[in-house]
Structures are given as C-alpha cells and as structure tokens.
Amino acid sequence: MAEINLSQVEADELMAMEKHRADENCYYYPGPRTSLVVPLISADKREAFLLDANRRSININRYTYMNRVRTVVILARLDVEGPPHRNPDGIELPTPHLHLYREGFNDKWAYSIPTDKFSNVTNPWLTLEEFMRFCNITLPPYIERGMFV
Numbered sequence: 001m002a003e004i005n006l007s008q009v010e011a012d013e014l015m016a017m018e019k020h021r022a023d024e025n026c027y028y029y030p031g032p033r034t035s036l037v038v039p040l041i042s043a044d045k046r047e048a049f050l051l052d053a054n055r056r057s058i059n060i061n062r063y064t065y066m067n068r069v070r071t072v073v074i075l076a077r078l079d080v081e082g083p084p085h086r087n088p089d090g091i092e093l094p095t096p097h098l099h100l101y102r103e104g105f106n107d108k109w110a111y112s113i114p115t116d117k118f119s120n121v122t123n124p125w126l127t128l129e130e131f132m133r134f135c136n137i138t139l140p141p142y143i144e145r146g147m148f149v
Helices: 008-016 124-134
Strands: 019-021 026-028 034-042 048-055 063-069 073-080 097-100 110-112 137-139 142-144
Touching: 008 073, 026 034, 048 124, 063 124, 073 124
Parallel strands: 019 137, 026 142
Antiparallel strands: 019 034, 034 048, 048 063, 063 073, 073 097, 097 110
16 A cells, blocks of 8 residues: 655644544444444545544453544554554653654654543543544544443
C-alpha cells in the first residue's frame, strides 16, 4: 500500500477539522478479539475519516482507538495495555500512550497521554468518548455498548 505523506500543517488542520458520523447506522462496540471501523465525514463533506476501535488482542484490557484520514493516514492512535513504544529518538514509552501524526514520521512518534483529555483509560467506554472529543468528532456515530465495556 502506498504511503501518503502530509505536511504538518495539513495534518494539524485535518486533526482540528470538525468530524461527523457519515451515516445513521448503529454500530456495536467490539467485544474481545474483534474490531470496529466507522466512517466519518468532515462538516463540509470534503474529507472522509475513519474511527477505529480495536480489541483484537486476547488481553481483554488491551485496546486501540484510531482516527484516520485518506484511508491509511493515522492522525491519532491511542494504545492501552499494549507493549511499550520506542520513538525514533530511542526513548521508550510504556502504555498507555498516544501516537500523533508527525511530518516525515507518520504515526511513529508516541507521547504520554494528556491527563487533561483522558481521565481514566481503564474505562474503555469513557476513553472512547474522550478520544472522539480529542479528535473533534462533534457529531459522533451511534455506537451501542456491549457487555464487555
């Protein structure tokens, strides 16, 4: 798959862009060993985004949320209960950590999660709501909670 490189200005603009659900479907929060991909659209309908919720691990406490644009460009990715991440500068971060698009590196840089944006990552449902706010998803998709969240 071809890599799409964005300038940092473009990535920041896409991250800040208001995002809405693309349809009126009701999606189900993924149970253990499953994942969910939900289409989103910009308020002006010019950009398509994806919201991913991944719980494919055997560890029921491990999950990843992503906000993507142009199918393959990860603007933000929150990893909880996974392995540590080593940044290009050699510094290693434990989970939870937050990957943000960085020009020339795509999502290869991770940061400590901002505690003013994410209050309790041991609660995946609350964290999904906070992740959607963090990504400026102002008209969120309909997602029904399951018994594993």
